[in-house]
Amino acid sequence: MKLWGGRFTKEENQLVHNFNESLSFDQKFYAQDIRGSIAHVKMLGKQNIITKDEMNQIIDGLNGIKTDIDTGKLRFSKESEDIHSFVEANLIERIGDAGKKLHTGRSRNDQVALDMKLYTRDEVVEINTLLKTLLSSLLKVMEKNTETYMPGFTHLQKAQPITLAHHFGAYFEMFKRDRDRLDDIYERMNYCPLGSGALAGTTYPLDREYTASLLDFKGVTLNSMDSVSDRDYVIELLSCLSTIMMHFSRFCEEICIWNSNEYRFVNIDDSYSTGSSIMPQKKNPDIAELIRGKTGRVYGALTSILTTMKGIPLAYNKDMQEDKELTFDAIDTVKGCIVLFTGMIDTMTFNKDIMEASTKHGFTNATDAADYLVNHGVPFRDAHGIVGELVLFCEEKGIALDDMTLEEYNAISPVFENDIYEAISLETCINKRMTIGAPSPEAMNNTIKIYREYLNK
Ligand code: ARG
Numbered sequence: 356m357k358l359w360g361g362r363f364t365k366e367e368n369q370l371v372h373n374f375n376e377s378l379s380f381d382q383k384f385y386a387q388d389i390r391g392s393i394a395h396v397k398m399l400g401k402q403n404i405i406t407k408d409e410m411n412q413i414i415d416g417l418n419g420i421k422t423d424i425d426t427g428k429l430r431f432s433k434e435s436e437d438i439h440s441f442v443e444a445n446l447i448e449r450i451g452d453a454g455k456k457l458h459t460g461r462s463r464n465d466q467v468a469l470d471m472k473l474y475t476r477d478e479v480v481e482i483n484t485l486l487k488t489l490l491s492s493l494l495k496v497m498e499k500n501t502e503t504y505m506p507g508f509t510h511l512q513k514a515q516p517i518t519l520a521h522h523f524g525a526y527f528e529m530f531k532r533d534r535d536r537l538d539d540i541y542e543r544m545n546y547c548p549l550g551s552g553a554l555a556g557t558t559y560p561l562d563r564e565y566t567a568s569l570l571d572f573k574g575v576t577l578n579s580m581d582s583v584s585d586r587d588y589v590i591e592l593l594s595c596l597s598t599i600m601m602h603f604s605r606f607c608e609e610i611c612i613w614n615s616n617e618y619r620f621v622n623i624d625d626s627y628s629t630g631s632s633i634m635p636q637k638k639n640p641d642i643a644e645l646i647r648g649k650t651g652r653v654y655g656a657l658t659s660i661l662t663t664m665k666g667i668p669l670a671y672n673k674d675m676q677e678d679k680e681l682t683f684d685a686i687d688t689v690k691g692c693i694v695l696f697t698g699m700i701d702t703m704t705f706n707k708d709i710m711e712a713s714t715k716h717g718f719t720n721a722t723d724a725a726d727y728l729v730n731h732g733v734p735f736r737d738a739h740g741i742v743g744e745l746v747l748f749c750e751e752k753g754i755a756l757d758d759m760t761l762e763e764y765n766a767i768s769p770v771f772e773n774d775i776y777e778a779i780s781l782e783t784c785i786n787k788r789m790t791i792g793a794p795s796p797e798a799m800n801n802t803i804k805i806y807r808e809y810l811n812k
Contacts (some may be wrong), residue, residue: 358440358463359473372436375673380680381438382431387473388466389421390436394569395549397462401706410478412453416446424612438470439463462553464583466669468548471678475568476544476685477590483537486530486599487692487810492700493530494806497523501796501803504781505620505710506719513717519705520803521794527806529602534540536595542587547572551579554670580670586660589678593657596689600650603692608642610699614640614687615780627695642699646692657807682749711781716755718746723787724756727778731770741768 357367382390393414400410420442421431435441447454500519507517545806547567550557555577563575576582615618623640633639663677721742728738749756756779764771777783789795792802 357436358458361505363775365413374437376677377437377676378431378433378435381467381470381809382441384474385424385442386421387477388442388470389417391466391469391473391549391570392442392457393417394566396457397569398562398566398733399459399559400567401452402560402562404561405453409456409637412445412450413457413542415453417442420445421450431575437467439466456692459548459558460552460557462551462798464553464584465549465551465579467675468551468583468585469547469570471586471682472544472548473590475482475682475686476541478538478690479541479544479592481600482596482686482689483534485690485697486534487696489700490530490534490650490806491529491692492635492697493523493527493808494797494803494810496520496700497527497799497803498804500705501799502785503705503707503710503756504714506714507794513719515722516719517794518796518799519707519710520769520799524799524802524806526602526606531806531809533595533599533602536598540588540591542573543591544571546576548572548576548582548669550587551582552584584667584670584672586664586674586675586678589682590660590664592659592663593653593660593682593685595686597654598658599689600646600653600692603696604647604650607640607647608695609749610643610703611640611647615644618709618710618713619706619712620713622704622707623699623733626703627699627702629664642695646696649688649692651703653685656685689739714781715757718749718756720756720781721746723779723784724775728768728770729776733768738804770779 357363370796396405396410396413396417399405400407405413420429424431429445431438434445434739434772443457444453446457450704465700497520500523503519505519505522506513507515507522547563548565548569549570550561550563567573567575574583610623612618614623623638623643625638627642628638631639657682660678663674667674701787724745725735725738725742728736728741745759745764748763748767749759757776761771761773761775764775786795786797789798791798793799
């Protein structure tokens with residue numbers, strides 16, 4: 356059934372119908388559509404725009420439709436243009452004339468604006484919860500590894516020693532910020548557009564605030580033109596999802612490197628790896644690679660909606676129907692990635708010995724050797740030069756700074772004494788980095804405590 360047949364003299368061309376329809380994808384928010392309709396009808400009843408009896412008939416009818424869709428008894432027919440037409444037509448079929456009053460004081464423009472908001476608002480909460488679970492997993496690894504040494508890198512070159520807890524802590528910060536962003540988006544989007552009509556409000560005495568409160572909104576939107584044409588919250592959400600994926604992509608890239616034959620810092624569990632059809636020895640980090648790869652399609656959704664919105668005059672235009680498929684896909688992609696990534700982390704093991712050996716054999720303590728000289732009165736720039744010479748010496752001999760004899764040290768600078776070995780030991784290098792946010796177990800345990808409290812909130 357068409358909602359708008361009256362003005363037309365010809366049947367719709369089938370290709371036009373296929374091109375125009377959105378039921379194939381907006382059926383995803385049938386529950387939100389029905390929830391919105393029930394709130395709208397309760398308000399119409401309260402305001403005596405329809406009778407209480409009509410109100411109750413419609414509510415029962417809508418609840419019946421919801422149950423039948425939930426249980427699979429009612430299937431989405433191809434003839435309906437969108438979820439809104441589908442539900443309304445079905446309601447009229449079920450309850451007759453009362454059903455024809457459902458759409459009083461409403462347009463599909465404010466209806467779809469509401470549905471999309473309700474759907475994405477639910478998803479914002481769900482993604483936030485999934486991220487919290489991921490953070491718990493990261494924190495567990497951190498708590499166990501405040502003394503697991505590994506090299507910290509810049510330019511993919513070994514730089515200074517850190518710990519596994521410290522490295523994971525960097526990602527904890529990123530995903531924590533992502534959660535903050537989701538909270539912000541939730542706050543900003545949490546205003547109800549229903550009651551804005553097609554664009555210019557309605558002539559019925561609607562109580563918009565009542566509808567908004569039934570739908571758990573903080574308040575109502577204040578401009579009916581903006582209400583039906585605002586998709587900023589979709590853009591903000593996709594931007595946030597893109598940032599989440601960027602974080603995953605970086606983490607996955609590191610995991611691929613750590614899992615490589617050359618590094619062997621980590622073992623991805625067999626249940627999260629895949630094999631090669633030809634090379635029997637292979638165990639590939641496909642999940643990490645796929646998550647890294649899926650980042651592209653989430654960025655694509657953001658670019659797509661930004662481009663769609665840029666040329667649209669006020670108020671509603673059909674272009675906006677294009678907000679759905681990519682947003683749904685991005686949401687499902689991100690949720691899948693969070694779950695898979697969390698599982699991969701939960702089952703991953705760390706080759707602590709290899710990580711520690713790698714830290715020892717990369718001159719990650721060179722800065723500390725320079726600091727030793729500075730503490731003995733050598734200006735930093737000179738100290739930098741002296742340690743440079745030490746490194747050159749070691750590289751030629753294929754040894755670490757820790758392996759040099761005191762004579763060898765003194766041949767380059769007389770300032771070195773026997774306590775140099777302790778000063779540049781891995782333990783010292785890590786333990787002395789005690790500033791807030793640094794990797795020493797002491798500093799790290801303080802940070803971990805803050806994170807624990809944050810997650811227990
Ligand atoms: N399927 C449409 C959308 O997603 C619903 C709104 C239709 N409104 C209209 N005036 N044709 O945007």
